[in-house]
Amino acid sequence: MSKTAPFFLYLLFIACSFSVVFSQNQKIKAASVSHFTIDVDNFLGYDSFGYRYQINNNVFRKIRDKEIFEYKNVSLGKITRVDLQNPLKIVLFYEDFNTVVLLDNQLNKITEINFSLNNIPIVVSLTGMSTQNQLWIYNALNQQIGLFDYLKNEYKTVSTPLIETIKYYQTDFNTFYWIDKKNNWFSCDIFGKITSLGKIADFDCIEIINNHQYLYSKANLLYFKDITSTNSSAFSEIEILEKSFDKFCYKDQILSIFTDQEITNYKIVTP
Known part of the structure; x- marks a missing residue:
């Protein structure tokens, strides 16, 4: 091997190292x-129509320019979470009272669901809008993901019990995503299929x-x-x-x- 070969390999190693660093630190x-x-106390985001959503003093608001809609329900305590996936059916979750309220696009109440009154015991700790008049439900009693049909008042479990504590969750119409305390990322579809998506x-x-x-x-x-x-x-x-x-x-x-x-x-x- 020539004397220049080791030096060339060294330069190649440095170049590759810089390439890796660059690929890991791209800018958008x-x-x-x-x-x-x-x-506001809590800014929640926007919908596709340009309305912004926020909470101030536990009052839920929908605003665009000078147009303002409000909803408040003092009897249910603090709003735990809001799901804005469907602006025509907004989900307000009141965890302290095990209750979900569905609102229309002018923040009028469509229905109120008290899960403590359900025939099958449900203690909801996580929830979000799903498809076909259903809500995603994580039932703290059995640590399982389920679907609740709010028109038929029917509940079904779709997943096996989850072992690790959930650190973060997010839903769309067809999928329940969660990240456990070890930063493992999973998804569950409406048929109960659980997929590991890797480490976050x-x-x-x-x-x-x-x-x-x-x-x-x-x-x-x-x-x-x-x-x-x-x-x-x-x-x-x-x-x-x-x-x-x-x-x-x-x-x-x-x-x-x-x-x-x-x-x-x-x-x-x-x-």
Whole structure:
């Protein structure tokens, strides 16, 4: 072997190392499209019609320009979670009273479901809108995922008992996603099929886009991750103006960053 060969191999090693570092630290540029101040306790996001949703003093609000709708229910205590997947059937979850309220697009009550009155014992700790007049339910009594038909008042269990504690969950019409305390990511479909989707990066906040992509924040930096990437450890940092933020929401390629009394909306296209 020539004397230049070891030096060439060294340079090749350095080049490959830089390539790996670059692939793990790609940047996604985000263009600011709007910015405004807001006085709320909890900013929830937007729907496809441009309405923003928020909670202030436990009053749920839907706002667009000067158009404001409100819903409050003092008797049910604090709103635990809101599901905005279907703007025509919004889900409000009141965990302390084991109750879900469904609202129409003007925030009129469609129905109120008290699971404590159900024939089959249900203690709901997680819930979200599913398909065909059903709600996703995680029943804390048996630690199983189920579906509740709110028109027929029927409940069925679809999953086996979950072993690990759920750290985060998110639902769409056909899928119940969750991340356990060990950062393992799973999905369950409406037929009860459970799929392991791999290990999630350590996060402060997270939002699942689909079964292979998610956004997450860590130490006030925001990242995009695609688990189908050829480099399984690669991620992309999203460049935003904020040095710190309380919450983020992503919908229809619009990234909303919520800081103390301010919202900035960015246009972003994930790779």
